[in-house]
Amino acid sequence: MSTLGKFFKEAPLMRKGRSHDLGKMNLAQLWSAYLTYPIIMLYFLLIIGTAVLSVYLSHNIWLSLIPIPVVIAVYPTAWYMIHRYILHGRWFYRNPITASMWKRIHFDHHQDPHLLEVLFGSPLNTVPTMMVITMPIGAIISGWSGAFSALSTALVMTCIYEFFHCIQHLAYKPRWNWVVYIKQLHVLHHFHDEDGNYGITNYLPDRLLGTFYREAKERPRSPYVFNLGYTVEEAERYPWVMKKTGAPPRDRPDPARAPRREELNRRA
Template identity: 45%
Template sequence: MTFRDLTVAFFQYQAVWAYLLLALASGVLAAMRPSSALQTIAAVVAAGLIYPLVWYVLHRWVLHSRWMFKSPLTAGVWKRIHYDHHIDPNHLEVLFGALYTTLPTIAVATMPIGWLIGGFGAAMMAFAAGLLITCFYEFVHCVEHLPYKPRNRMFAEMKARHLAHHFHDEDGNFGITNFAWDRLFGTLYERRDRPMKSPTVFNLGYDEEAARRWPWVARMSAAPTPVRPRNNGRSRNV
């Protein structure tokens, strides 16, 4: 796959256009009730700084928790937004996050801090920044999962760390583009640092015993504990 092929595939997803159009709409709203230039810049910078931490916290302590599959109220959401992706990392239909979860998360992570900095206009610009950052995250996520070999060393390292998270040990490398918080919290690793493969790397702990006790995800799944994910004719690049 070439970079052009990757880009074309990326823009075929409706979620990408939703983020871009909402970012444009947020910019228009911000222009109608603008904050000062300094407040706007500060809000955008704050959104960019807080975003990697929010993603790390959610990815590590929510998406990789086990409380979500134990409740019928959250089991379906967990299955859609993370379990299915780990069960089969090559399944592109669930590569992108669900908008009903990502949009509220982006809003909560960015708009309050923007509002505190400069009111309505700054809040809208912080939200727009969060949406555009999400687009970048999703693009890098495509780089990490599609059969594209990055020439850039930084992107190649991101891909190697993320694929280790999916195919070797899920308890680490929680970042997508930014691994600073992994480094700070001690969850950044190279595959050579963990010679043993995690037995829950694909099912996230939702094994046959868990499925018997908390059956809601299993009832919505073809098989709760597959031996390996589908290849779908795509290289894993690992």
């Protein structure tokens, strides 16, 4: 298999044991795993390649830079919409064509939030999505140079998002208050109510669209926080995800991994 093929090769899912268990890793171990992880290395290569193409195709370097702040402003909202309406959309698992993709891109992550292999999305899904969202914006502003500038920005932002996403599931108490804050919000999303706090580093769309909540006591605990609505009853009716998993969906995390209630209720 080629090197590029290895980058896109899916890691075995829902197996016994974890090769990268964020619940047992410290920050130094995360840096080592993150910087050497094939998907992240691929993103780094794509960042360099798209940046070089942007400069090579540019007729006005300043015009080619304009898509950067535009993408920085637009990307959090795009991520919010994808996370809320696609990754948490139940219609994906009800279709045999899309069930496998839905399982890979989000269901597995909610079933085992500490497993690094399913925290990162597959590049076969993430890269085309980034291209569709950002390249037209850049192209409108400054042609092909702007298109690659916009894509490069999205790739950089994705790398940043994914690193902080790892920290939010890491057995590590951040020293920076802002990181403590976003970590607590994301823990609520995974262990209290999945229909809120869709952001990773930016929760402005959540605030504007009414899905933000700061503490567990602000809303009841969702019965679907761990299975995203893909219950045993749903699995019997739409079995394709369950067949891929090899086991019925779980409706609660490993008790050893559930965050303590006082941590959920604690203020930043």
